[in-house]
Amino acid sequence: MLEHQNHVLELIARGAPLDETLTVYLRAIEAQAPDMLSSILLLDDDGLHLRHCAAPTLPAEYVKAIGGKPIGPAAGSCGTAAYLGAPVVVQDIETDPLWVVYKEIALRHGLRACWSTPIFDGRQHVLGTFAMYFRENRFPTAAHRALIDVTTYTAAIAIVQHREREELKAWETQFAEAQHLAQVGSYEWDLSTFKTRRSAELYRIFGLEPHEFEPTFEAYLARVHPDDREHTRAIVEQSLHDLTPFDFEERIVRADGAVRLLRSRGHWVIDPSGRPPKLVGICHDITEKKALKEQLQAIAGRAREPEIQSSLRNLERAIEDLLR
Secondary structure, eight states, X not given: OHHHHHHHHHHHHXXXXXXXXXXXXXXXXXXXXXXXXXXXXXXXXXXXXXXXXEOSSSOHHHHHHHTTOBOOTTSHHHHHHHHHTSOEEESOTTTOGGGTTTHHHHHHTTOOEEEEEEXXXXXXXXXXXXXXXXXXXXXXXXXXXXXXXXXXXXXXXXXXXXXXHHHHHHHHHHHHHHHHHHTEEEEEEETTTTEEEEOHHXXXXXXXXXXXXXXXXXXXXXHBOTXXXXXXXXXXXXXXXXXXXXXXXXXXXXXXXXXXXXXXEEEEEOOTTOOOOEEEEEEEEOHHHHHHHHHHHHHHHHOOOHHHHHHHHHHHHHHHHHHO
């Protein structure tokens, strides 16, 4: 059994799909009790419905029929276990009142007993249920209970890890969309390796694919406009020497030859253990905003009416705020 758990933990670490991971695990569990059929259902985000995630040997018609049904005080073994937050052992599906709604479909497929146990996260919130079905009336033994304990424990790890990965992906997507809307790319320059990590928006600003942009400071400098290159180098090197933040404007030349104006800001993160510092910074593409500000300044200089001049100055200040 330990070998199967280790295999599942490997799948979790690899980021394998949750249904694949749990299906592999349930097949291993069923091998420990050949007369058993099993399933894992997950509780929807609304906390009201259960849906199958893995059910390797249950009849497909049965899985489809009960999937997505609401939990409740008399919702079969699984729906009731999720509702109560406690194990539900049904020895005889045909006569048990919890199965009134679902017994016809269960009996049609030869299912006679069902024991269901909630799967909890670390805060004792119900994640789903683990069910053991039998084709004859059965009551769990000590061996069955041990199998239930190890299965719900391992399934909880898999489900929690999956949800954390999905949440992280959602945050990463939201962060990337926010950077794109703001035309702000971010980066880190690690002096322990002299390598740079860059966000997707930074690559877009430079007009390069990741494989076209070497992860070094020198590769960055190579994309800075030749007339600004030494100025940029001097600012960053002085910032490193003093371990102080920087904030300046520079021009870059994109791969297509277009010149863009960036506002570049960064600060150094000091590691208390004494490792070399890390530079964390952003590049804000202000080309259009700067051009609009200059146009407004030119128009304001020609305008004679005080009201128009005042309105234009207000617009200038608003644009200046965007450039900060």
